Amino acid sequence: MAEKRDYYEVLGLQKGASEDEIKKAFRKKARENHPDLHPDDPSYVEKFQEINEAHEVLSDPEKRARYDQFGHAGVDPSYGGGAGGADGMGGFGGFADMDDILGSIFGGFGFGGGSKRSSANAPRRGSDIQETVTINFMDACRGKKHDLRVNRMCVCDSCKGSGAEAGSTPDICPDCQGRGSVKTTQRTPFGAISSSKPCPHCGGKGKIIKNPCSKCRGVGRVRVQKTVSIDIPAGIDDGQTLRIGGQGDCGINGGPNGDLLVGINVKSHPIFKREGYDIHCDIPVTYMEAVLGAEITVPTIDGDVKYTISEGTQTGTIFRLKGKGVQRLHRTDRGNQYVKIYVEVPKNLxxxxxxxxxxxxxxxxxxxxxxxxxxxxxxxxxxxx
Incomplete structure (x- = not known):
C-alpha cells in the first residue's frame, strides 16, 4: 500500500489550524485540482480524492482528534491499531462523493448551477487559452485592432459533440448508470467507510460509445485554428493581459466556453521611455541654444511640438508637457511627458x-x-x- 501523505500537508496547513483555515484551504485546493479542470490528466482524480479525504477528517472534530493522536491508524483500519471503535464515524460521508463537492464549491463556476451534479455528463466549462501578442510602442499608446490566429477546441461538427458516429448514440454505462463513478463501502471497527472512484468500465465518462465518430474519435471536440479579432485598448502596457470572454476552448456537454488570455509584449522605442502613463525623453540642444535660449522641436506621441527654453538652460533641466503622455487604460485622461535637456558640447573645433x-x-x-x-x-x- 502506498504511504499516505499527512492530511495537514495535503491541504497546505500547519497542525493546529483553525476550522476556518481548514475550510478555506480545502476550497482553494479543490478548485485547483478538480478533475473537470484537467480532463486530460487522470492523476487529478486521485489528487482530488486525497484532498477530499483530508478535509473530511480534519473538518470533523472527533475524527481530527483521533488523527492527531493516532495518525492515519486512527481513521483508517488498514493502518492497524489506533483508537477504539467509533460506530458513528460513517466513513467520509457528506463530502465523500465528488458530486457533492462539485455542487458545494463549484456551483457558481459553470458546473451545474449550484446544485449537486447528477451525472458525469453534466455541462463543464471549457479551458482557457493563453496567447502572446507583440506590438510596437505607438500601438500600445493609441490602441489598435489585431487579428490573432488561435488553436482552440470546438464542438465536432460531424457528431455535434456526442462522440458517436452519425446515426448512432452513446449508451449509458450499465456499471455506474451514467454517474461516471462507483462507490464501495467497507465495514470497519470505526464504522462504514465509503469511497468513490472513476468507473473502470466507462473510464469515468458515464457512457459507452460503441461506434465512435471517425472525425473526433469519440471525444466530441476537435482542435481547429480560428482567427479572433481583438481590440487592444489605448494605454495597454508591457506585461499586461487581456481577457477575451468566450474565445477559449468550447465547453463539454454544452457547458460555456473558456476565455482567451492574451499577454501583451510592447517593443521599446528609440526615443520615448514609459513610466506608468508618463513618457520621458531626452533632447539635445546646442551650446548657443542653451546660453541664449531658443525655440526647440520636441517629439511627442501626437507629433512634434514647439517649446521655448530659457536663456542659460543647464544640462539636466526637466520641463513638463501636460497631457502629452499615454491615455489611461479605459479612460480619456492622459499622463504627462517629461523632457530632459542635455547640452551638447561642440567637438573638433x-x-x-x-x-x-x-x-x-x-x-x-x-x-x-x-x-x-x-x-x-x-x-x-x-x-x-
Missing part, C-alpha cells in the same frame, strides 16, 4: 573657433557662473573650519 571661445571666456566673470561661484564659496567655507 578649428584653431580660429578655439581662439574665439577663449576671447569669449575671457570676457566673462564669476557672476556669469552662479553654480561655479557657489561651489568655491562652499569649498572655502569648509577649509576655514
Amino acid at each position: 578649428t584653431k580660429k573657433q578655439k581662439d574665439l571661445l577663449k576671447q569669449f571666456e575671457a570676457s566673462l566673470s564669476e557672476k556669469n557662473y552662479a553654480k561655479r561661484q557657489s561651489f568655491f564659496e562652499k569649498l572655502r567655507s569648509k577649509l576655514d573650519l
Whole structure:
C-alpha cells in the first residue's frame, strides 16, 4: 500500500489550524485540482480524492482528534491499531462523493448551477487559452485592432459533440448508470467507510460509445485554428493581459466556453521611455541654444511640438508637457511627458573657433557662473573650519 501523505500537508496547513483555515484551504485546493479542470490528466482524480479525504477528517472534530493522536491508524483500519471503535464515524460521508463537492464549491463556476451534479455528463466549462501578442510602442499608446490566429477546441461538427458516429448514440454505462463513478463501502471497527472512484468500465465518462465518430474519435471536440479579432485598448502596457470572454476552448456537454488570455509584449522605442502613463525623453540642444535660449522641436506621441527654453538652460533641466503622455487604460485622461535637456558640447573645433571661445571666456566673470561661484564659496567655507 502506498504511504499516505499527512492530511495537514495535503491541504497546505500547519497542525493546529483553525476550522476556518481548514475550510478555506480545502476550497482553494479543490478548485485547483478538480478533475473537470484537467480532463486530460487522470492523476487529478486521485489528487482530488486525497484532498477530499483530508478535509473530511480534519473538518470533523472527533475524527481530527483521533488523527492527531493516532495518525492515519486512527481513521483508517488498514493502518492497524489506533483508537477504539467509533460506530458513528460513517466513513467520509457528506463530502465523500465528488458530486457533492462539485455542487458545494463549484456551483457558481459553470458546473451545474449550484446544485449537486447528477451525472458525469453534466455541462463543464471549457479551458482557457493563453496567447502572446507583440506590438510596437505607438500601438500600445493609441490602441489598435489585431487579428490573432488561435488553436482552440470546438464542438465536432460531424457528431455535434456526442462522440458517436452519425446515426448512432452513446449508451449509458450499465456499471455506474451514467454517474461516471462507483462507490464501495467497507465495514470497519470505526464504522462504514465509503469511497468513490472513476468507473473502470466507462473510464469515468458515464457512457459507452460503441461506434465512435471517425472525425473526433469519440471525444466530441476537435482542435481547429480560428482567427479572433481583438481590440487592444489605448494605454495597454508591457506585461499586461487581456481577457477575451468566450474565445477559449468550447465547453463539454454544452457547458460555456473558456476565455482567451492574451499577454501583451510592447517593443521599446528609440526615443520615448514609459513610466506608468508618463513618457520621458531626452533632447539635445546646442551650446548657443542653451546660453541664449531658443525655440526647440520636441517629439511627442501626437507629433512634434514647439517649446521655448530659457536663456542659460543647464544640462539636466526637466520641463513638463501636460497631457502629452499615454491615455489611461479605459479612460480619456492622459499622463504627462517629461523632457530632459542635455547640452551638447561642440567637438573638433578649428584653431580660429578655439581662439574665439577663449576671447569669449575671457570676457566673462564669476557672476556669469552662479553654480561655479557657489561651489568655491562652499569649498572655502569648509577649509576655514
